[in-house]
Amino acid sequence: MDSSTTIRALAALAQEHRLAAFRLLVQAGEAGLSAGAIAEAVGAPASSMSFHLAQLSHAGLIRQKRQSRSLIYSADYTTMGDLMAYLTENCCSGQGCVPALGCEPQNTDERNAA
Amino acid sequence: MDSSTTIRALAALAQEHRLAAFRLLVQAGEAGLSAGAIAEAVGAPASSMSFHLAQLSHAGLIRQKRQSRSLIYSADYTTMGDLMAYLTENCCSGQGCVPALGCEPQNTDERNAA
DNA sequence: TCCATATTTCCATAATTATCGAATCATCGA
DNA sequence: TCGATGATTCGATAATTATGGAAATATGGA
Numbered sequence: 001m002d003s004s005t006t007i008r009a010l011a012a013l014a015q016e017h018r019l020a021a022f023r024l025l026v027q028a029g030e031a032g033l034s035a036g037a038i039a040e041a042v043g044a045p046a047s048s049m050s051f052h053l054a055q056l057s058h059a060g061l062i063r064q065k066r067q068s069r070s071l072i073y074s075a076d077y078t079t080m081g082d083l084m085a086y087l088t089e090n091c092c093s094g095q096g097c098v099p100a101l102g103c104e105p106q107n108t109d110e111r112n113a114a
Numbered sequence: 115m116d117s118s119t120t121i122r123a124l125a126a127l128a129q130e131h132r133l134a135a136f137r138l139l140v141q142a143g144e145a146g147l148s149a150g151a152i153a154e155a156v157g158a159p160a161s162s163m164s165f166h167l168a169q170l171s172h173a174g175l176i177r178q179k180r181q182s183r184s185l186i187y188s189a190d191y192t193t194m195g196d197l198m199a200y201l202t203e204n205c206c207s208g209q210g211c212v213p214a215l216g217c218e219p220q221n222t223d224e225r226n227a228a
Numbered sequence: 229t230c231c232a233t234a235t236t237t238c239c240a241t242a243a244t245t246a247t248c249g250a251a252t253c254a255t256c257g258a
Numbered sequence: 259t260c261g262a263t264g265a266t267t268c269g270a271t272a273a274t275t276a277t278g279g280a281a282a283t284a285t286g287g288a
Contacts, residue, residue, distance in 0.1 A: 007128050013205070014124035015276085019117060026207045035235055045278055050236055052276090069234045069285050081211045084201065087194075091127070093140045097195045129246085149265055161248055164266055169245095183255050183264045 001082040005060075009083045012059035017044050018052045025062055025075040032065075032074030115196040119174075123197045126173035131158050132166045139176055139189040146179075146188030 013019050020042045025033060033041075039049035053073060056062045060079035065072050088097065127133050134156045139147060147155075153163035167187060170176045174193035179186050202211065 003130070003133060007130060007133060010124050010128035010133075011275095014121050014128050016117070016121060017276095019121060019124075023204045026205050036233095039235095046235065047237080047278055047280090048276075051278095054236090055275095066285085069232095071235060075205075077206065077211055080201075080205055084198070084206070084211050087198065090137050091140050091189075091194055092191065092198070097191055097198050125245095131246095150263095153265095159248055160265065161250090161267080162246075165246075165248090168266085180255085183262095185265060 001086045006083060006086045008059045009061060009079060012056050012061055015052065015055075017042050017049065018056055021049070021052060021073075022056060022061060022075065025073055028074065030074060032072040034067075034070040034072055036070070038073065115200045120197060120200050122173045123175060123193060126170050126175055129166065129169075131156050131163065132170055135163070135166060135187075136170060136175060136189065139187055142188065144188060146177075146186040148181075148184040148186055150184065152187065 013022060021038050024038060024041055035050060035053060036046065038053070039046050042049060044052070053062065053064075057064060057073075061076060062073050063076045065074075091097065127136060135152050138152060138155055149164060149167060150160065152167070153160050156163060158166070167176065167178075171178060171187075175190060176187050177190045179188075205211065
């Protein structure tokens with residue numbers, strides 16, 4: 001992940017409605033949520049939310065699929081993973097930025113799932 | 115870390131000159147770098163860089179100390195760590211976002227250094 | 229085909245953020 | 259105290275980003 005891609009991802013998350021939407025989609029998991037559901041949950045008008053979803057999408061953080069009349073959005077963890085890797089690599093060098101989780105003796109294989 | 119603090123940190127990093135500056139400071143380590151040195155390395159005029167350093171500072175990502183005529187900036191890893199923790203917690207839920215490092219069998223105690 | 233629903237695109241406007249020269253402030257050495 | 263150096267603040271302007279209603283697009287059902 002290069003720095004301009006990183007900046008796009010960071011900027012995508014650096015906004016109230018977008019961060020809320022992304023968190024929601026992470027919670028929702030594979031099933032995802034429709035644009036309308038997200039807009040309602042976040043409390044933003046449809047057209048505004050659409051704008052924000054486009055930003056997240058453009059950053060590669062979420063995916064879109066049509067399901068009948070609804071557009072279902074879901075989190076795309078690969079970009080998020082790349083972002084985490086970039087930050088760990090470039091912004092935490094040798095210091096204690098990596099949170100102390102995910103380091104259990106035998107974590108079978110939940111990582112690398114997406 | 116609450117979401118508005120998170121957003122401030124994300125926004126602080128979501129800018130070319132600031133991300134470059136922060137990476138530089140992470141590399142520089144404890145010793146840090148002067149405002150002038152950062153501005154030159156990043157290729158931004160002093161007053162612009164000063165603006166950006168203020169943003170990073172306000173987000174809690176860097177610290178400032180005066181050393182004679184120079185202001186020396188250095189990375190503050192605690193906020194970065196909090197940010198990583200927030201993202202891991204809220205944006206990677208159960209999925210494979212945590213990079214596969216920091217999980218060596220016996221990593222003595224380099225974490226929690228700062 | 230026609231209507232209702234779900235969502236986006238368009239557009240104008242508002243708000244925020246970035247840029248950078250000039251002026252100002254702080255510190256040091258002579 | 260004066261001049262030089264390092265850095266910030268000020269202020270005006272440019273650029274980007276956010277907002278949200280209205281119009282347009284896509285889909286499905288009757």
